[in-house]
Amino acid sequence: MAKIVLDFEKPIFDLEAKIDEMRKFSGNLNIEKEIVRIEEKVKKLKENLYNDLTRWQRVQLARHPERPYTLDYIYLMTENFVELHGDRYFKDDKSIVGGFAKIDNFNVMIIGHQKGRDTKSNVFRNFGMPNPEGYRKALRLMKLAEKFNKPVITMIDTPGAYPGLEAEERGQAEAIARNLFEMSKLKVPILVIIIGEGASGGALGIGVGNRVLMLENCWYSVISPESCSSILWRSWEFKEQAAEALKLTAPDLLNQKLIDRIVPEPLGGAHTDYKEAATILKKVIIEELTHLVKLKPEKLVENRLEKFSKMGEFIE
Amino acid sequence: MSWFNRSKENISPDTMKKDIPDGLWEKCEGCGEIIHNKQLEQNLWTCIKCGFHFRIGSQEYINIILDKGSFREMDKKMRSADPLDFTDTKKYTSRVQETIKKSGLYDAVRTGIGKLNNIEIGFGCMDFKFIGGSMGSVVGEKISRLIDRCYRYKYPLVIISASGGARMMEGAYSLMQMAKTSSRLARLAEAKVPYISILTDPTTGGTSASYAMLGDFIIAEPQALIGFAGPRVIKQTIGKDLPEGFQKSEFVLEHGFIDIVTPRKELKNTIFNLITLVS
Ligand SMILES: [Zn+2]
Numbered sequence: 080m081a082k083i084v085l086d087f088e089k090p091i092f093d094l095e096a097k098i099d100e101m102r103k104f105s106g107n108l109n110i111e112k113e114i115v116r117i118e119e120k121v122k123k124l125k126e127n128l129y130n131d132l133t134r135w136q137r138v139q140l141a142r143h144p145e146r147p148y149t150l151d152y153i154y155l156m157t158e159n160f161v162e163l164h165g166d167r168y169f170k171d172d173k174s175i176v177g178g179f180a181k182i183d184n185f186n187v188m189i190i191g192h193q194k195g196r197d198t199k200s201n202v203f204r205n206f207g208m209p210n211p212e213g214y215r216k217a218l219r220l221m222k223l224a225e226k227f228n229k230p231v232i233t234m235i236d237t238p239g240a241y242p243g244l245e246a247e248e249r250g251q252a253e254a255i256a257r258n259l260f261e262m263s264k265l266k267v268p269i270l271v272i273i274i275g276e277g278a279s280g281g282a283l284g285i286g287v288g289n290r291v292l293m294l295e296n297c298w299y300s301v302i303s304p305e306s307c308s309s310i311l312w313r314s315w316e317f318k319e320q321a322a323e324a325l326k327l328t329a330p331d332l333l334n335q336k337l338i339d340r341i342v343p344e345p346l347g348g349a350h351t352d353y354k355e356a357a358t359i360l361k362k363v364i365i366e367e368l369t370h371l372v373k374l375k376p377e378k379l380v381e382n383r384l385e386k387f388s389k390m391g392e393f394i395e
Numbered sequence: 396m397s398w399f400n401r402s403k404e405n406i407s408p409d410t411m412k413k414d415i416p417d418g419l420w421e422k423c424e425g426c427g428e429i430i431h432n433k434q435l436e437q438n439l440w441t442c443i444k445c446g447f448h449f450r451i452g453s454q455e456y457i458n459i460i461l462d463k464g465s466f467r468e469m470d471k472k473m474r475s476a477d478p479l480d481f482t483d484t485k486k487y488t489s490r491v492q493e494t495i496k497k498s499g500l501y502d503a504v505r506t507g508i509g510k511l512n513n514i515e516i517g518f519g520c521m522d523f524k525f526i527g528g529s530m531g532s533v534v535g536e537k538i539s540r541l542i543d544r545c546y547r548y549k550y551p552l553v554i555i556s557a558s559g560g561a562r563m564m565e566g567a568y569s570l571m572q573m574a575k576t577s578s579r580l581a582r583l584a585e586a587k588v589p590y591i592s593i594l595t596d597p598t599t600g601g602t603s604a605s606y607a608m609l610g611d612f613i614i615a616e617p618q619a620l621i622g623f624a625g626p627r628v629i630k631q632t633i634g635k636d637l638p639e640g641f642q643k644s645e646f647v648l649e650h651g652f653i654d655i656v657t658p659r660k661e662l663k664n665t666i667f668n669l670i671t672l673v674s
Binding site: 263300 | 575
């Protein structure tokens with residue numbers, strides 16, 4: 080697959096391509112010097128760009144077609160992953176994957192939204208948009224984790240729950256509501272990580288955790304900037320403004336006290352270095368689990384309840 | 396998230412007055428019958444000819460469901476804090492201010508304790524006319540406090556929903572209200588306190604995907620729009636017209652997601668019956 084480059088990534092991409100080109104003539108002292116000079120320039124450029132991204136640019140990074148997805152992280156961070164399938168009622172939803180795996184010394188249940196990379200795999204994964212059976216599969220797996228007293232890790236990356244006719248017939252609203260209800264009283268630790276897009280109820284449906292983490296270049300909100308634009312501005316053209324207004328980035332959500340921690344990504348975004356992204360995330364997960372597994376079941380439930388109870392701002 | 400268009404498209408008793416000069420007559424959306432206000436009120440705002448259910452607000456439901464004068468309201472003046480300092484084509488604070496002024500309500504739900512045939516219950520009722528009955532921090536907090544009151548005093552809980560979903564102008568705060576209310580309900584369920592959820596037109600989005608769909612008993616008024624995604628979005632997604640009656644109460648009943656479709660006139664009695672049967 081050809082490398083996909085976002086508009087604002089272009090200047091950096093061009094310089095990096097130039098360096099690669101110049102490397103072919105290595106041995107020439109002048110060119111070596113020039114390479115060092117351009118490398119410095121790229122580094123500065125990257126630092127300036129990625130430390131000062133607009134909200135819309137973050138949304139674009141969160142959706143980057145080359146961004147690591149749930150299964151990428153699972154393969155890079157865990158061992159002995161056994162994927163489990165099906166909700167036991169209707170079918171196996173391919174837009175949510177899950178199973179038991181070993182991460183460092185922890186046996187865990189790991190569940191996440193799964194997108195595809197190309198047209199074919201995206202159709203197979205329904206673009207990471209679950210039907211009700213996806214949420215029911217996730218819940219079944221969480222209950223399994225509870226039965227065997229294993230922590231649950233969920234990874235959120237969805238443009239939303241699927242708004243289809245059959246999804247409605249099979250109770251999309253009930254499936255999401257049921258997960259919120261059941262997750263809130265699950266007697267094992269739940270660690271939630273937003274790794275890409277966190278769109279509304281479709282994201283929250285696997286998002287009720289003791290700790291909620293967000294990778295640096297993600298978005299999480301009640302609606303996508305595009306839909307928000309189309310409803311409030313009555314046009315699709317105002318997505319940048321909508322993204323700004325929704326305050327939907329990781330730093331925003333930390334500020335709003337709706338997430339607990341931001342997980343750094345390699346400079347330039349997780350898609351530029353899968354290994355590095357997974358190494359950073361794995362370290363954070365181990366840190367978090369080390370703390371969470373010490374808590375008693377009642378304490379876990381109580382903490383989760385307290386955590387979400389505090390969310391909201393109003394005037395009395 | 397279809398409330399914005401729906402509020403314009405759908406004719407509510409309020410806006411209809413403009414069409415009919417003396418404001419004493421309403422036109423039925425179902426059959427076109429012109430009905431006198433007084434008669435409509437006596438018939439609990441359902442059409443005398445075809446049974447169509449007019450959309451009504453929390454005050455009307457308080458009168459219909461609760462014993463006269465028994466409602467003691469909680470957190471009456473809780474208001475939105477505009478936590479995102481949100482502006483679209485208009486400032487969110489102005490939108491809220493104007494709606495408060497126009498509707499006489501402070502937000503999209505009223506909660507409190509009241510009596511139903513002399514049984515004390517926790518009662519919440521949403522108002523669609525307040526920004527499409529959307530759920531932001533205020534709705535989430537008021538519903539949660541109501542649930543907690545019911546948990547503490549073992550009052551049966553009744554919530555009437557009328558909502559397009561979560562409120563966009565409070566971003567992720569609104570989203571988290573779904574988890575907040577649902578987790579409080581999980582605790583209420585552990586205490587074995589009955590919760591009756593009443594769905595009216597419309598109940599969609601974040602509201603249906605949280606407390607509205609979590610009742611021990613779920614009752615809908617006839618012909619109410621009930622679903623997760625709005626019909627317009629679904630139609631766009633599948634690129635086809637939606638079947639007749641799609642996402643209406645009777646359709647949702649048929650697919651197994653609600654217990655009963657009950658006409659407004661029988662609501663109070665049905666709720667009473669259920670509460671007494673499980674106590
Ligand atoms: Zn009629």
